Amino acid sequence: MPSSSIEVRDLRYRYPGEHHDALTGLSLSVSAGERVAVLGPNGSGKTTFVMHLNGLLSMQSGEIAIGDTSVTEDHLREIRRRVGAVFQDADDQLFMTTVREDVAFGPANLGVTGDELNALVEQTLARVGASGYADRNPHHLSGGEKRRVAIATVLSMNPDVLILDEPTSGLDPAGRRELIDLLAGLDQTQLIVTHDLPLALQLCERSVIVSGGQVVADGATAELLADEALLAQHRLELPLGFDPSRL
Amino acid sequence: MHAPDGFLQPSVALVTAVISFVLLAFALRHAGSELGDRQVPLAGVAAAFIFAAQMVNFPVAAGTTGHLLGGALAAVLLGPWVGMLVVSVVVIVQAILFADGGLTALGYNTLNMAIVTAFGGWATYLAVRKLMPRTSGGVVGAGALAAGVSVVLSAAAFSIEWLFGASAPVAFDTVFGAMVGVHVLIGIGEAVLTGLVLSAVMATRPDLVVGARHLTSDELQAKSRIGMRPFLIGSIVAAVVVGVVISQFAASSPDGLERVAIDTGFAEAATDHALDSSLFSDYATAGVSNEALSLAVAGTAGIAVTLLVGGGVVSASRSARRRQMV
Amino acid sequence: MSGAHGSTVTRLYVAGDSRIHRISPEVKLVAVFAVVVVGAVTPRTEVVAFSVYVVAALMVVAMSGIGLIKYLRRLTVIVPFILFAFVIPFVGGGEKLNVAGVALSVDGLWAMWNILVKAALGATMSIVLSATTPVTNLLHGLTRLRVPRLLVAIISFMLRYIDVLVEQLGRMRRSMVARGHDPRWLWQVKPIASSAGALFVRSYERGERVHQAMLARGYSGVMPAMTNQRASINEWIAVMVYPAVCFGVLMLAVV
Numbered sequence: 001m002p003s004s005s006i007e008v009r010d011l012r013y014r015y016p017g018e019h020h021d022a023l024t025g026l027s028l029s030v031s032a033g034e035r036v037a038v039l040g041p042n043g044s045g046k047t048t049f050v051m052h053l054n055g056l057l058s059m060q061s062g063e064i065a066i067g068d069t070s071v072t073e074d075h076l077r078e079i080r081r082r083v084g085a086v087f088q089d090a091d092d093q094l095f096m097t098t099v100r101e102d103v104a105f106g107p108a109n110l111g112v113t114g115d116e117l118n119a120l121v122e123q124t125l126a127r128v129g130a131s132g133y134a135d136r137n138p139h140h141l142s143g144g145e146k147r148r149v150a151i152a153t154v155l156s157m158n159p160d161v162l163i164l165d166e167p168t169s170g171l172d173p174a175g176r177r178e179l180i181d182l183l184a185g186l187d188q189t190q191l192i193v194t195h196d197l198p199l200a201l202q203l204c205e206r207s208v209i210v211s212g213g214q215v216v217a218d219g220a221t222a223e224l225l226a227d228e229a230l231l232a233q234h235r236l237e238l239p240l241g242f243d244p245s246r247l
Numbered sequence: 248m249h250a251p252d253g254f255l256q257p258s259v260a261l262v263t264a265v266i267s268f269v270l271l272a273f274a275l276r277h278a279g280s281e282l283g284d285r286q287v288p289l290a291g292v293a294a295a296f297i298f299a300a301q302m303v304n305f306p307v308a309a310g311t312t313g314h315l316l317g318g319a320l321a322a323v324l325l326g327p328w329v330g331m332l333v334v335s336v337v338v339i340v341q342a343i344l345f346a347d348g349g350l351t352a353l354g355y356n357t358l359n360m361a362i363v364t365a366f367g368g369w370a371t372y373l374a375v376r377k378l379m380p381r382t383s384g385g386v387v388g389a390g391a392l393a394a395g396v397s398v399v400l401s402a403a404a405f406s407i408e409w410l411f412g413a414s415a416p417v418a419f420d421t422v423f424g425a426m427v428g429v430h431v432l433i434g435i436g437e438a439v440l441t442g443l444v445l446s447a448v449m450a451t452r453p454d455l456v457v458g459a460r461h462l463t464s465d466e467l468q469a470k471s472r473i474g475m476r477p478f479l480i481g482s483i484v485a486a487v488v489v490g491v492v493i494s495q496f497a498a499s500s501p502d503g504l505e506r507v508a509i510d511t512g513f514a515e516a517a518t519d520h521a522l523d524s525s526l527f528s529d530y531a532t533a534g535v536s537n538e539a540l541s542l543a544v545a546g547t548a549g550i551a552v553t554l555l556v557g558g559g560v561v562s563a564s565r566s567a568r569r570r571q572m573v
Numbered sequence: 574m575s576g577a578h579g580s581t582v583t584r585l586y587v588a589g590d591s592r593i594h595r596i597s598p599e600v601k602l603v604a605v606f607a608v609v610v611v612g613a614v615t616p617r618t619e620v621v622a623f624s625v626y627v628v629a630a631l632m633v634v635a636m637s638g639i640g641l642i643k644y645l646r647r648l649t650v651i652v653p654f655i656l657f658a659f660v661i662p663f664v665g666g667g668e669k670l671n672v673a674g675v676a677l678s679v680d681g682l683w684a685m686w687n688i689l690v691k692a693a694l695g696a697t698m699s700i701v702l703s704a705t706t707p708v709t710n711l712l713h714g715l716t717r718l719r720v721p722r723l724l725v726a727i728i729s730f731m732l733r734y735i736d737v738l739v740e741q742l743g744r745m746r747r748s749m750v751a752r753g754h755d756p757r758w759l760w761q762v763k764p765i766a767s768s769a770g771a772l773f774v775r776s777y778e779r780g781e782r783v784h785q786a787m788l789a790r791g792y793s794g795v796m797p798a799m800t801n802q803r804a805s806i807n808e809w810i811a812v813m814v815y816p817a818v819c820f821g822v823l824m825l826a827v828v
Contacts, residue, residue: 108797253691291730415684447770
């Protein structure tokens, strides 16, 4: 299973019509195969940042490289194959009328067809524990099923890097645990944007806190979560009664 | 107004199918150049919106309900080409999947419900907009009026098709009178609903409304001088009158055509053959009580519909071209 | 078209494995369309021909196993036009026929029959089509029939998101009802209309997010082809027997 490093240097971005920068010089370096949680309050620039990683927002200033490929217009096609983005609302990700077509959409855009495509779909669904879902309508899946199938839609492109935006939001406890098991079993480099601090602790040895458009803290998840002053400063809160040192 | 198979003669079905097909092809192209690769998701989700909006039951009077048709609304929100495309898709899906409107009636159903309402509504909108203040309120008022007019145009277009391809011995002037009469009332409802939906969109995301692109951001924020209130009160007074009249007749009448059927029951059917021409359906011309008047009405209505719809198409193409050049 | 709860689109399909279910979608589409066209162009006086069409259509309904009740319930779509049709004999001109003291227009009776039988035949074909073909297969069928892929894709996205939007609407309405909103008059319509406006904004934003999700998976403006099976010649021949018989009956009747 391939994985790539992520190198981000001094990323700045301002939305058209806005008066201040959403990203104010964000730098981050993640090595291949690492799993990193991206924490931070609403409006801190987390989503703006991750949307740069596969070129959904085009860079205004700074540099990004996935492995040794820089994210520029010329490499967009390759970058989008290598960086799989799983969006927060699975109903945005699952836009076709069957699970099969959704999982096939990415590889079909890369030119995979016929039996090879069908085999790829079955194989990918099996990896996320959704074998036999191929002909179901995404609308009829449960929240947890939708999330796993949404991950399958990018895994089928065989990416090196996975970006997950709030992967556990809206899931019931069992669905959340299944999702954690799934993510723990994948070898891709992963960036997990989340408000779910226990999830960060469970899945990621390392976390970064993004606030005001830049990385303000970077370190071992357990240490960051133990720093109450730091968390409070950036509007982050652990669930009541949750003690990170006891996990 | 989803006419079923066999409602108009095959010749009319064929001619309207050709017209609709050609315009749909143009709409696909224009929408493509306007939206780029966003065309598929945006038009698809917008079509789902129109479909869902048509399912919303609005109270009319004393618990009776009506629903939005949405042609003019789609044109003002999304621009005439995208609007026409989106409503056409809704009409096509309703026929194929929901048996709502006949497959062989797709030509005239698309023409009346999508093309006439979108382009006729757009032309009316552009004309009325000039008389309104350059504010959000102006956009809402012009959109509402255009929506009302678009429904009447649609009814007029159906009546003219009836003149050429009637399938039943009901004279043109009876159909025209009843169709247009009933749809004036439906149009008032459509105007109120469209105005309210538009004002809700203008209040949150005016940048999405294609019909408001002529306004600068200062003009969007300016308090409208005529204001929504007098407009709403005016519409509501009209609606009350209409509501009382309608509630006299129909407790659960869902559709204008059905009303026409009942109204025609009161109509006197004369027997002299008038307006004789091989072009017109014998049925639609038989029993016309005053042939000169009917011919004048048909001619005027035909010219009005053609001018407005044609005008809408022309100005839509022109503004699309201008956008491309910029 | 009731809605607000439950799905609108996916409820159309009635799961089964009948011979009608198994027909390839493109063949089924063409056959359905052909039967409706033959019906629509048949002169209304050809009662024998129409009898054949109706019997054949009912046989197809029976073969499809969708169930009489379900079929009849969906057929109610044409009720407004049935009502219209019943009025025509009373208002129609021309020769009158005296039935139980009421003068009915002979021509009007024919017109009524014409609208009834053609509307029912057409609706029956659409019902069989949507009840025996999953939406996705229907879209594949349209693609294989060379309907522009762009149009099919727009229809596909529409069908995917109708139920999502209808549910959103249902939630908004429930929250209004929960706060005691029970409108009965047009001047009380504002909250509902505002929620429709809000729904448009949400739909548009949904469309933009979906567009990004597509780009993220390599979309470049052209929908990828994902269907490769085609119906065999034998299947075409076997299925087209149905419209061919209808057409033959029509020819026999008029010639």
